[in-house]
Amino acid sequence: MANSHIVKAFDRELQELEGDIIRMGHLAADELENALVALRKRNPELAEQTILKDREVDQLEHQIEERAIQLIARRQPLANDLRAVVAAIKVAHELERIGDLAKNIARRVITLAQEKPPKPVKKNLKRMGKLVLAQLRGILQAYEKKDADLAVEIWRHDEEVDAAYSSLFRELLTYMMEDPRTIGLCAHLLFGARNLERIGDHVTNIAESVYYVATGERLDEHRPKGDATSRILPAYSGPLDEVDEDEDEAGGEA
Amino acid sequence: MTENRDITIETAEAAQERAAATPAGEDKSRPTSPVCGHKCKFITRNVNVFYGEKQAIFDVSLDIPDRSVMALIGPSGCGKSTYLRCLNRMNDLIDICRVEGTFLLDGEDIYSGDIDPVLLRARVGMVFQKPNPFPKSIYENVAYGPRIHGLARDKTELDEIVETSLRKAALWDEVKDRLDAPGTGLSGGQQQRLCIARAIATRPEVILMDEPASALDPIATARIEELIDELKENYCIVIVTHSMQQAARVSDRTAFFHLGRLIEEGPTEQIFTAPREKQTQDYITGRYG
Numbered sequence: 001m002a003n004s005h006i007v008k009a010f011d012r013e014l015q016e017l018e019g020d021i022i023r024m025g026h027l028a029a030d031e032l033e034n035a036l037v038a039l040r041k042r043n044p045e046l047a048e049q050t051i052l053k054d055r056e057v058d059q060l061e062h063q064i065e066e067r068a069i070q071l072i073a074r075r076q077p078l079a080n081d082l083r084a085v086v087a088a089i090k091v092a093h094e095l096e097r098i099g100d101l102a103k104n105i106a107r108r109v110i111t112l113a114q115e116k117p118p119k120p121v122k123k124n125l126k127r128m129g130k131l132v133l134a135q136l137r138g139i140l141q142a143y144e145k146k147d148a149d150l151a152v153e154i155w156r157h158d159e160e161v162d163a164a165y166s167s168l169f170r171e172l173l174t175y176m177m178e179d180p181r182t183i184g185l186c187a188h189l190l191f192g193a194r195n196l197e198r199i200g201d202h203v204t205n206i207a208e209s210v211y212y213v214a215t216g217e218r219l220d221e222h223r224p225k226g227d228a229t230s231r232i233l234p235a236y237s238g239p240l241d242e243v244d245e246d247e248d249e250a251g252g253e254a
Numbered sequence: 255m256t257e258n259r260d261i262t263i264e265t266a267e268a269a270q271e272r273a274a275a276t277p278a279g280e281d282k283s284r285p286t287s288p289v290c291g292h293k294c295k296f297i298t299r300n301v302n303v304f305y306g307e308k309q310a311i312f313d314v315s316l317d318i319p320d321r322s323v324m325a326l327i328g329p330s331g332c333g334k335s336t337y338l339r340c341l342n343r344m345n346d347l348i349d350i351c352r353v354e355g356t357f358l359l360d361g362e363d364i365y366s367g368d369i370d371p372v373l374l375r376a377r378v379g380m381v382f383q384k385p386n387p388f389p390k391s392i393y394e395n396v397a398y399g400p401r402i403h404g405l406a407r408d409k410t411e412l413d414e415i416v417e418t419s420l421r422k423a424a425l426w427d428e429v430k431d432r433l434d435a436p437g438t439g440l441s442g443g444q445q446q447r448l449c450i451a452r453a454i455a456t457r458p459e460v461i462l463m464d465e466p467a468s469a470l471d472p473i474a475t476a477r478i479e480e481l482i483d484e485l486k487e488n489y490c491i492v493i494v495t496h497s498m499q500q501a502a503r504v505s506d507r508t509a510f511f512h513l514g515r516l517i518e519e520g521p522t523e524q525i526f527t528a529p530r531e532k533q534t535q536d537y538i539t540g541r542y543g
Binding site: 003010 | 499502526529
């Protein structure tokens with residue numbers, strides 16, 4: 001660890017700021033974990049609690065921002081201190097977004113409570129959730145220890161999250177095509193998976209901040225952005241194909 | 255330039271030649287720094303300075319780009335002021351002080367026998383921590399240098415130099431109606447700007463500033479900093495400061511000295527956000543070394 005400031009209050013304030021980030025990070029991670037458990041167990045009560053918890057995450061963001069502003073105004077931090085304070089503001093914002101996305105997943109649980117997702121989807125969603133949660137807990141550890149290597153490792157690992165999302169995307173499309181009655185359920189699950197994928201992106205943003213705090217350099221290498229779903233089209237051949245020709249007529253009837 | 259090194263009064267022709275030749279600064283032969291890639295005003299190599307037995311500076315090599323501000327920072331006694339004073343041979347005035355190493359001003363060795371230190375100090379002006387106007391009128395404070403260096407042919411020209419210098423130092427409007435009043439009667443900030451006007455009156459190429467704003471209030475400090483920003487368009491400025499924020503605000507490059515050694519030098523934005531050396535970081539963030 002770095003040696004201490006001559007002004008002890010400066011050290012204390014920086015520690016408090018970083019302590020708040022860790023606390024906020026674990027709150028957001030707990031929120032995500034509960035949302036995922038609620039989704040798996042189809043437990044609307046737990047989902048409700050999780051949604052309420054998000055307020056604490058939001059409040060912590062304000063507190064962190066306020067502390068950071070005070071630190072800049074009163075201490076005029078430089079070099080690694082400056083990087084730490086700026087990163088705190090950025091990381092708090094990323095965590096707030098992560099909390100929102102977790103809340104969004106929890107909201108879907110309330111809608112989906114009665115429905116039964118197909119077994120393989122459930123399994124893959126659980127796997128993806130675990131992966132993202134591990135990424136989030138990992139990056140909090142990297143932040144706490146100012147561990148640039150761990151941050152890079154997590155940053156690279158986002159590829160796996162993206163791959164998991166692409167495969168879930170294909171899978172859900174297939175179910176929807178096979179049985180249009182599952183479209184409502186699958187669309188919700190698809191949004192849930194999308195939220196997880198977005199959380200993964202926020203984790204990589206935090207990884208970039210951690211790397212910058214630790215080294216003073218930007219992690220600006222091209223990130224392995226693996227969300228290939230924009231290029232995936234449903235491979236489909238069936239009666240719906242013929243609808244194309246009747247499109248205008250169909251529109252007229254509606 | 256002249257045979258007699260002890261000469262203190264430049265001939266009018268020589269001075270005007272110098273004044274005409276130098277400010278343009280389009281010297282194609284000026285070397286480019288291998289360190290920063292800029293056209294350099296000063297190139298200094300392997301500088302060692304001793305006060306008697308005690309060594310104050312150890313093997314410092316530093317390039318100072320033209321038309322920019324170089325800040326020298328470091329704790330008290332780190333050698334930054336000593337180094338600054340080498341640049342216009344102010345250390346010559348201290349008997350026990352011995353300077354070794356190479357100092358090239360536009361490629362010319364300022365410690366060679368051909369250089370008259372008094373002429374050198376007209377080219378490399380200096381502003382000190384404590385404003386030190388002569389106990390004379392405001393006008394005389396500024397006119398003194400150009401007069402002894404023969405920069406003006408007559409009173410009209412001298413008046414012109416005084417006005418231009420005071421304008422450049424952002425002091426003219428405040429003193430134009432009382433040029434005969436004593437310089438010592440001005441406020442601290444005004445006195446410091448008067449000293450800057452005095453320094454630029456001899457049409458220097460380089461201005462050295464040793465903590466020029468440390469005795470001033472924030473408004474006067476801001477005025478000096480604004481002035482530094484304007485002056486760097488035409489001059490090479492080297493400033494010693496204890497205020498990290500000031501160094502960050504005014505300089506283009508920053509050099510950190512510690513215990514007589516140059517620890518790190520680089521673009522100011524890098525030094526204050528991501529210094530390479532731990533010693534630099536500890537100093538600028540206020541940690542124990």
